[in-house]
Amino acid sequence: MAIAQLTPTERDAALASLPLWTLAEDGLAITRTIRFADFAEAFGFMARVAIVAEKADHHPEWFNVYNRVEIRLTTHDAGGLSTRDVALATMIDGFAP
Ligand code: HBI
DSSP, X not given: OOOOOOOHXXXXXXXXXXXXXXXXXXXXXXXXXXXOSSHHHHHHHHHHHHHHHHHHTOOOEEEEETTEEEEEEOBTTTTBOOHHHHHHHHHHHHHOO
16 A cells, blocks of 8 residues: 655654654664663564564564664655654654663
C-alpha cells in the first residue's frame, strides 16, 4: 500500500516530538542508539519491538552488538520518512530504558 512521505513541516514536528531520535544525513530516516545493561536486556528489548513491528507490518533496520542497539527507521514504500516511522519510534521509546 502506498504511503506518503512526511512533508518538511511534518518531519520537523515529528522530530520535535521525538527528542531522542536524530534525522539521518540523507533526511530519509531517523536513528537512535540505545545501550542496555547487557546482551540479555538488549535482546529482550528487540524481541518486544519485533512482536509489535510485525503486527504493524513496519520493521526497523537495526544492528546489535552486546548491549548496544542501533536503530534506523524509514519507510521503503514511501522512499523516506512517514507516519509509520513516527509511530514505531514512539513505541520503541516506550520499550527503551
Ligand atoms: N518496514 N520499515 C519498513 N518500511 C516499509 O516500507 C515496510 C516495512 N515492512 C513491511 C512493508 N513495508 C510491507 O508493506 C511490504 O512493502 C513488504
